[in-house]
Amino acid sequence: MTAAVRPTRPESVVVVGAGQGGFQTAASLREHGYPGPITLISAEDALPYERPPLSKTYLMGEADESQLWLRPATYYVRRSIDLVRGTVTGIDPVARTVRLADGSGYGYGHLVLATGARPRTLGVPGAGLRGVHVLRTAEDAVALRASLASARHAVVVGAGFIGLEFAAAARESGCEVTVVEALDRPLARTVSARTAGHFARLHRSKGTRLLCGQGVAALHGGRRGAVTAVELADGRRLPADLVLIGVGVTPRTELAAAAGLAVGDGITVDSRLLTGDSHISAIGDCAAFPQVRSGDLRRLESVQTAVGHARLVAARLTGAPGSYEEAPWFWSDQFSTTLQIAGHAEGHDAEVLLGDGPRAFSVLLFRGGTLLAVESVNRPVDHLAARRLMQPGAGLTLDEARGEGFSLQDHVANRSGGYAGSVG
Secondary structure: OOOOOOOOOOOOEEEEOOOHHHHHHHHHHHHOOOOOOEEEEEOOOOOOEOOHHHHOOOOOOOOOHHHHEOOOHHHHHHOOEEEEEOOEEEEEOOOOEEEEOOOOEEEOOEEEEOOOEEEOOOOOOOOOOEOEEOOOOHHHHHHHHHHHHHOOEEEEEOOOHHHHHHHHHHHHOOOEEEEEEOOOOOOOOOOOHHHHHHHHHHHHHOOOEEEEOOOEEEEEEOOOOEEEEEEEOOOOEEEOOEEEEOOOEEEOOHHHHHOOOOEEOEEEOOOOOEOOOOOEEEOHHHEEEEOOOOOOEEOOOOHHHHHHHHHHHHHHHOOOOOOOOOOOEEEEEEOOEEEEEEEOOOOOOEEEEEEEEOOEEEEEEEEOOEEEEEEEEOOHHHHHHHHHHOOOOOOOEHHHHOOOOOOHHHHHHHHHOOOOOOOO
């Protein structure tokens, strides 16, 4: 039997995109002992930073810029990571080079695309008025925070996680808030109807006006070019001196497509996160990768996925090949409520409710008797147990979950022969 060939380390690595995934790639390469040059290219004029606080503590002024940094500037110097600020305009996969807008270029032995995604905008009249915002970057958050300081009437278009997190922050700041959602419920694409109903009631109980099944026809402004109202598809006008557009994101695939790589809803990669070019990987929000259970190509927009992708690529480039098999997990903080999700519940046909009251519960979602996801509201122990159940080889049947006195943590502990309260 022939011994497996150990992959050759690339002579240099260039990472395009310095978000959580891009940063983690560079950091993990050094942690694995990679000795070659690492270039981390950021399109933003800032040190790599965390994005989740942008719609929470940073937006509310409870954290400053330095508290967002993933590492201080000295970290990159000490670890010989060349942090470059600039916009990559093209990739030459034959010469293995990337070129920047300022005319400079960098050669690579391996290229990691961590280009992320951009917020979708509204294609309606008035979308460019002053006071209309998106929230993706620290610069976006600074502008939004400044508007919120003087706003009286905020309208949020889109009841996804970003929209609802901002709505909660705006209500807590004393602003009147209306959330407009085209679908029939908030979080319709990401959680079950039961969990969505809980968050609809939560926001309404805090004074937020929630309008579902409504489209936006136009934004209207005053003489000074600032937004003053949102016109709905049914003709109603909502007063607004601040509008947040939170209708999802579009993956940044242009560089990959121009380089001849396969793209769809994201840059197409295999289970190793490799593109069709063996010298180029793609990770994080921009990457469409095969799901562990279904094999379907899907993008997952989460910090955890970006970090997991980065660690796998770094391990592969330093001689430890493997496939990405981690189950997704997400979280969202709204008011004093925390939602934690393990798995992905699309297409579920059965559910089991666990809980001790209307403010703390978990919904177990199944398809064909197989557990797909667990949504936990203010039940962190359930969430930790659920993440264990999402690992390859673990499992829970619908009949087991429906058993009298069923407990997620007891089930996991019994299967593993130990405590279920932590995830490695």
